[in-house]
Amino acid sequence: MRNLTMRVHGRTLVDGVDFSVEPGERLCLLGASGSGKSLTARAVVGQSLPGMTLSGQVLVDGCDVAGRPPSRRPANARVAMVFQDSASALHPLITIGSQIGTTLRRHGVPAATVRSGVDDLLASVGLDTPGMASRVPSQLSGGQRQRVCIALALASRPGVLVADEPTTALDVVAQATVLEVLRQQVGAGTALVFITHDLAVATSLCERAVVLASGQVVEEGPLPELLWQAKHPYTQELSAAAYAQTLPSDQTLPSDQTLPSDQTQPSSQPLPTDQTLRADRAAWAR
Numbered sequence: 001m002r003n004l005t006m007r008v009h010g011r012t013l014v015d016g017v018d019f020s021v022e023p024g025e026r027l028c029l030l031g032a033s034g035s036g037k038s039l040t041a042r043a044v045v046g047q048s049l050p051g052m053t054l055s056g057q058v059l060v061d062g063c064d065v066a067g068r069p070p071s072r073r074p075a076n077a078r079v080a081m082v083f084q085d086s087a088s089a090l091h092p093l094i095t096i097g098s099q100i101g102t103t104l105r106r107h108g109v110p111a112a113t114v115r116s117g118v119d120d121l122l123a124s125v126g127l128d129t130p131g132m133a134s135r136v137p138s139q140l141s142g143g144q145r146q147r148v149c150i151a152l153a154l155a156s157r158p159g160v161l162v163a164d165e166p167t168t169a170l171d172v173v174a175q176a177t178v179l180e181v182l183r184q185q186v187g188a189g190t191a192l193v194f195i196t197h198d199l200a201v202a203t204s205l206c207e208r209a210v211v212l213a214s215g216q217v218v219e220e221g222p223l224p225e226l227l228w229q230a231k232h233p234y235t236q237e238l239s240a241a242a243y244a245q246t247l248p249s250d251q252t253l254p255s256d257q258t259l260p261s262d263q264t265q266p267s268s269q270p271l272p273t274d275q276t277l278r279a280d281r282a283a284w285a286r
C-alpha cells in the first residue's frame with residue numbers, strides 16, 4: 001500500500017497509509033476503534049463507500065488495484081476477505097458445498113473436479129465430516145461457519161487474504177481452531193492481513209504488526225518485540241494493558257505508569273524492577 005488516502009464526504013479517514021506484506025507472511029493491523037483498520041481492509045479488497053474518494057496505490061503482485069472491485073482485477077491480483085460476522089457472509093439458504101463450488105467454478109476450476117475441490121477445501125479447514133457439504137449455514141456452529149468462510153476465501157486462490165476480526169465472535173476453543181486453520185492455510189504464496197484488537201491473538205498468529213491511529217501508520221515492526229519496545233502511546237497502552245492482565249490480581253500497574261520505560265513504584269505493592277519487568281514482559285510476549 002503506497003500513500004493510501006481515503007476521504008468520505010471530504011473527511012480524511014485514512015491518511016497516507018504505507019505498508020507492505022510479503023507472500024506467506026502474516027501481518028497484523030492493530031489500532032483503536034475508529035483508527036481506520038476496516039477502511040484500509042476495504043481498500044485492499046476493493047469495496048467502496050458512498051461519497052468516498054481514494055488516492056494512492058494498492059499494489060497486489062505489482063498490479064495497482066486501488067479502487068477496482070474484485071471482478072475488474074486480473075487473476076494474479078486476487079484478494080479475498082473473511083469477515084467477523086460469518087452468518088451474514090454466507091447465503092443462509094444455499095448449502096456450503098454449493099457456495100464453495102460456485103466460487104471454484106467462477107475461478108476456472110473444471111466442472112468435473114469441483115466436487116473434489118469442495119471436499120478438499122472443507123477438509124483443509126477441518127470440516128471433513130460426512131454430509132458437511134450438504135448443510136446450510138444455520139446447521140453449523142459459529143466456529144464451523146467461520147472455517148467455511150476461510151474455505152470460501154481460499155477457493156479463489158487469493159494472493160492476499162484479509163481477515164477482519166474473524167475470531168472476535170467465537171469462544172476460545174473455536175478461536176484456537178480458526179487461528180490454527182489460518183496458520184496452516186496461509187502460506188504457499190498467500191499473504192495474510194489480520195485485523196484485531198486482541199494482542200494475544202496477534203502475537204500468536206502474526207509475525208509483524210502495523211499500528212494505526214487516526215488513519216495513519218504510527219508504528220510497525222516484528223511481533224512480539226514491537227509490543228515491549230513500543231514507542232507510540234497507543235501501542236504502549238495496549239502493551240501495558242495486556243501485560244497488566246497477566247499480573248496477579250493484587251499486583252496491578254499504577255495508573256501513571258507507561259511501560260516499558262517509566263515504571264514508578266505503586267504505593268501499596270512493590271512492582272518488579274525495571275530489569276525484571278522487561279524480562280517478564282519479554283517472556284509474556286513470547
Ligand SMILES: Nc1ncnc2c1ncn2[C@@H]1O[C@H](COP(=O)(O)OP(=O)(O)OP(=O)(O)O)[C@@H](O)[C@H]1O
Nearest residue numbers: 008013031032033034035036037038039040049050
Ligand atoms: N461509511 C462511512 N461513512 C463515514 N465515515 C465512516 C464510514 N465508515 C467508517 N467511517 C469512519 O472512519 C473511521 C475509521 O473507521 P474504521 O471502521 O476503519 O475503524 P476501525 O479501526 O476498523 O474500528 P473498529 O475496530 O471499531 O472496527 C471512523 O472514524 C469511522 O467513524
